[in-house]
Amino acid sequence: MWKIFSDWKFSPWLFAIVLLACFAVSAGIRFEQFEVWGKTPVVYFVGERPMMTTLDAPIWLRIAREYNEETYGEKQLRNYPHKLSPKTLAESQIPQKFTDSPTSLLSKEKPEKKYHEIPLLSYIIAHLAPFFNQNYYLTGTMLIPVLASLFILPLGIYFFLIGIPISGFLGGLIGTFSSGYYMRSSIGRIDTDMLNLFFPFLVSLMILLALRSKTERFALFYSACAGLSIFLFDWWYGKPGFSLVYFSVLVFCLFIQKIRFTTILKCSLIFLLFTHPKTFLSATGNIDYFLKGYILTEEDTSTSSIDGATTPASFPNTMTTISEADRVSFEEVFQRILSKKYFVWAGFLAFCVLTFLRWRVLLPLVPVLFLGLLSFHSSNRFIMYLGPFIGVGLGWLLSLGIESLFFILPQKSVDGKEKNKLFAKNKEAKSFKVSKSHKPLVSEGSEIKELSVFDSLKCLRSQGGMTNLVRQITLYLSMGAFFWLVSSQTAISFVPAPSIHTGLYKTFFEVKKVVPEDSVLLTWWDYGYAINDATGLSTFHDGGSQMSPKTYFIARSLISTDQDELHDITQYLATESNLGIAKNNTSPEALLEAVRNPTQKPWKPIYLFFTADMTGKYGAISKLGSWDIEKGGSKPRFYQNLACNKFTNQEMSCRGAKIDLKAGFINSQLALRRLIFIRNGQVMQEKKFGHAQGFTLQLIVAGKNIVEVQLIDEAVFLSNYNQMYLLGRYRTDLFEESYNAFPFARLFKFKF
Numbered sequence: 001m002w003k004i005f006s007d008w009k010f011s012p013w014l015f016a017i018v019l020l021a022c023f024a025v026s027a028g029i030r031f032e033q034f035e036v037w038g039k040t041p042v043v044y045f046v047g048e049r050p051m052m053t054t055l056d057a058p059i060w061l062r063i064a065r066e067y068n069e070e071t072y073g074e075k076q077l078r079n080y081p082h083k084l085s086p087k088t089l090a091e092s093q094i095p096q097k098f099t100d101s102p103t104s105l106l107s108k109e110k111p112e113k114k115y116h117e118i119p120l121l122s123y124i125i126a127h128l129a130p131f132f133n134q135n136y137y138l139t140g141t142m143l144i145p146v147l148a149s150l151f152i153l154p155l156g157i158y159f160f161l162i163g164i165p166i167s168g169f170l171g172g173l174i175g176t177f178s179s180g181y182y183m184r185s186s187i188g189r190i191d192t193d194m195l196n197l198f199f200p201f202l203v204s205l206m207i208l209l210a211l212r213s214k215t216e217r218f219a220l221f222y223s224a225c226a227g228l229s230i231f232l233f234d235w236w237y238g239k240p241g242f243s244l245v246y247f248s249v250l251v252f253c254l255f256i257q258k259i260r261f262t263t264i265l266k267c268s269l270i271f272l273l274f275t276h277p278k279t280f281l282s283a284t285g286n287i288d289y290f291l292k293g294y295i296l297t298e299e300d301t302s303t304s305s306i307d308g309a310t311t312p313a314s315f316p317n318t319m320t321t322i323s324e325a326d327r328v329s330f331e332e333v334f335q336r337i338l339s340k341k342y343f344v345w346a347g348f349l350a351f352c353v354l355t356f357l358r359w360r361v362l363l364p365l366v367p368v369l370f371l372g373l374l375s376f377h378s379s380n381r382f383i384m385y386l387g388p389f390i391g392v393g394l395g396w397l398l399s400l401g402i403e404s405l406f407f408i409l410p411q412k413s414v415d416g417k418e419k420n421k422l423f424a425k426n427k428e429a430k431s432f433k434v435s436k437s438h439k440p441l442v443s444e445g446s447e448i449k450e451l452s453v454f455d456s457l458k459c460l461r462s463q464g465g466m467t468n469l470v471r472q473i474t475l476y477l478s479m480g481a482f483f484w485l486v487s488s489q490t491a492i493s494f495v496p497a498p499s500i501h502t503g504l505y506k507t508f509f510e511v512k513k514v515v516p517e518d519s520v521l522l523t524w525w526d527y528g529y530a531i532n533d534a535t536g537l538s539t540f541h542d543g544g545s546q547m548s549p550k551t552y553f554i555a556r557s558l559i560s561t562d563q564d565e566l567h568d569i570t571q572y573l574a575t576e577s578n579l580g581i582a583k584n585n586t587s588p589e590a591l592l593e594a595v596r597n598p599t600q601k602p603w604k605p606i607y608l609f610f611t612a613d614m615t616g617k618y619g620a621i622s623k624l625g626s627w628d629i630e631k632g633g634s635k636p637r638f639y640q641n642l643a644c645n646k647f648t649n650q651e652m653s654c655r656g657a658k659i660d661l662k663a664g665f666i667n668s669q670l671a672l673r674r675l676i677f678i679r680n681g682q683v684m685q686e687k688k689f690g691h692a693q694g695f696t697l698q699l700i701v702a703g704k705n706i707v708e709v710q711l712i713d714e715a716v717f718l719s720n721y722n723q724m725y726l727l728g729r730y731r732t733d734l735f736e737e738s739y740n741a742f743p744f745a746r747l748f749k750f751k752f
Helices: 002-006 012-039 057-069 086-090 102-106 120-132 136-149 152-161 165-177 198-211 216-237 241-256 261-275 277-281 283-295 330-335 341-357 359-376 380-408 416-427 453-459 465-489 502-514 525-535 549-559 563-575 577-584 588-595 618-625 714-718 720-726
Strands: 520-522 606-611 644-647 651-654 657-660 670-679 682-688 695-702 705-712 735-741 745-750
Touching: 012 136, 012 152, 012 165, 012 465, 057 120, 057 136, 057 525, 120 136, 120 216, 152 165, 152 198, 152 380, 165 380, 165 465, 198 216, 198 241, 198 359, 216 241, 216 261, 216 277, 241 261, 241 277, 241 283, 241 359, 261 277, 277 283, 330 341, 330 359, 330 380, 341 359, 341 380, 359 380, 380 465, 502 525, 502 606, 502 735, 502 745, 520 563, 549 563, 549 577, 549 618, 549 720, 563 577, 563 588, 563 606, 563 720, 563 745, 577 588, 606 720, 644 705, 695 714, 714 720, 720 745
Parallel strands: 520 606, 670 695
Antiparallel strands: 606 745, 644 651, 651 657, 670 682, 695 705, 735 745
16 A cells, blocks of 8 residues: 555645745744844853854854964964974974974965865855854854754655655654754754754765666766765765765665666766765775774773883773763653654654665665664764654654545546556666667666656646645645644754853953963863864863873863872973873873973963863763773762752751751761852851761852852862862962952963
8 A cells, every 4th residue: 555655646846835844944943042042142142242052163163264364274272282293392492483494484374275174164154254244153153044954855855756755844844853953953053963964865865866867877967966965075074984885875776776787887986086085085994983982982092002011001081971972771862852752663663664665765864874773872962863764754654644544535537548558668668768879777687666756646647636636735734733743742942052151251251361372271171162262272172182191181180189290290291292191101100100290391371271160070070080091990079069948057958968067967977077168269168077087068159149059079179170260279389370250260370
């Protein structure tokens, strides 16, 4: 019966109208998010700059601005110190601006403006920024609704061509509003996720069109389009591994369709040509990196021994602390698509049945489906690829239900002669004419087993037009009604909050005013891109360079109870960087000895920049910083915030805890060593209970109100982060406080 349904006539004009309506709904809801932002600008804007909802956004915007200003590549701000070599290490005492080396002279010349050297996202923003008065943040924000919704178009066309347009529509609508994708493509999320569904579905569509081509010329054309799409996808996302995957899919699909070998060879070559050979040659390395990062993830990053004599230090895997790389439960995967799991199960099982019945025409979608299925085994970021397939399955079930009603209703008979003529013509098409040579695309002995959609439409042209129109309208209205019913199970009402609090973001501009322009900031990597863009200052690591051993040592310095260690580590990283770490990593002991005894002094001012988000991220920082570089493993510690609603001189009542402030006990069991009141980053009052062991209770006061209650153990209390940032206790022989914007941020200058 499913084949009969796939032969129904669908008006391409009516289909196009509904498809554009789905696209408009997806884009329009995202524009509404921005309108909500505009109602409370103090929360979402700093001046005329809308805040971002991803910490990666500033890097794309900075590149776009530098491209327009023709300064791209002139000033290195990331991953300080930049690419040290033994020669530069020897000359590191002398700032480059005081030397007359050829390198410094050449750097004064403006580099040639080359579009292909910057990411496609930055390139698009750079060219659209003049229409938004050079407001790059606003430009990128306005792009999101359109780009994030584009995948609906190729997905819808794909399923229209195979005769199930409702599947394409619901796949697009459920996919775009599932929390797994919607939260990664909402307003303010200027990142590559905006088109990371569009390009894979576009390539799959081009491969499908190549398979259904009637002539070799069109097969070659669509193969070229598929290759060009991969080229653009690599320019957009920088993942050349997709080229090898889709190349394999193209060749395999052509092979099982029994296409002539020469045609397969031509299609393959033209695909590679338009993909760009350089992209294809980089594919295997990228796939290997992907497998190690998302499938074979380990707690540590292994190192090899030197000359087989000693075992060098191992370092923790930063990926294990990144939330988007976390693995979630099976149930959580489904809930991030639709909150009611039985709908997701129905869609999932229906898609499995559809795949079994029509696997040939669904083969080009295998790469996207594979990424979606990875969400059960690997990172939760892959859920965005699974959502559309759940919608496809639900759409197919809905199509079966609605069309069953029309199938059993009396229908006008179709002209048998015309129908037989069309079917006979299709059956005889074992080969078709190609260019002037009239070479067959399909090998001898093979046959095209499925009618094209357009032939199906022709054979049903004589069918009752009014009944067919009613059927289509009923299908599309039913689809709209069904989505309206399940939309509450999606994330459609979600309005994102800025990744960086506006009060904290404003401190970046203040820091820029109080430090020399060649200064370097030591801070946690999350805000690296934003700090680079807002201040023009260098940082030691960021969201694209946090995987190196530097991150371990920075984490170690922050959680250390010794401010000397923080000072030594920073001095070593500022002069030796990863090169020095690799050079001295003959053993854990030798490495730590070198790090704790730096021999050179930094030639640029170095500042320690604490930000409020580090309190919530202290668990991740501690997990990395407490790593045993010899034996492996770590002992992460956290700040535990208590929700308290009653406070007297004798006791505090908190959720799940009753704190005796006189004797110093929590629930009459856990001992407290001290109670500290903090205001503006200074200790107002400290009360010690006389217990040899126990926890510390830190109460942060704003005005006359207690705004935060923190329960921490002794190691966290004594950490450099807690002592310097929260308590304002630091060694004046090692540090000088330059800026205090507590509770948002705090800045210290290193004394070397």
